[in-house]
Amino acid sequence: ERERQLDVRWDSGEEQSFPARIRVVYDGEKGGFGILSALLGQYDVTVSDVTMSNIMDGLVVCRMRIEVRDTEHLNRVLTALKSEKTVHEAQRVND
Numbered sequence: 001e002r003e004r005q006l007d008v009r010w011d012s013g014e015e016q017s018f019p020a021r022i023r024v025v026y027d028g029e030k031g032g033f034g035i036l037s038a039l040l041g042q043y044d045v046t047v048s049d050v051t052m053s054n055i056m057d058g059l060v061v062c063r064m065r066i067e068v069r070d071t072e073h074l075n076r077v078l079t080a081l082k083s084e085k086t087v088h089e090a091q092r093v094n095d
Helices: 032-042 071-083
Strands: 018-027 046-054 059-068 087-093
Touching: 018 032, 018 071, 032 046, 032 059, 032 071, 059 071, 071 087
Parallel strands: none
Antiparallel strands: 018 059, 018 087, 046 059
16 A cells, blocks of 8 residues: 555645736826835735836836736736726736
8 A cells, every 4th residue: 555655745834926927007197106006015916027118198108027826816906906097907918
């Protein structure tokens, strides 16, 4: 029977995080990025990289590399971003 036994290891209970890239288009009004940052903090998201550029009509495109627990966590974050009145678009990107 010894040959039928398997070595197993249980999850250590440590929470893992996974990188995801998102693109958010929002109104570039004063404090606009602060709103995004506060929302990400509420959802316990770590931001590891950000690039922003102004586009037409006062809109800003923000590309971020964030750390999330899983796909469900990412989807909740994107839904929350989309619900902000200053956000025009929020989506996961693969670049």
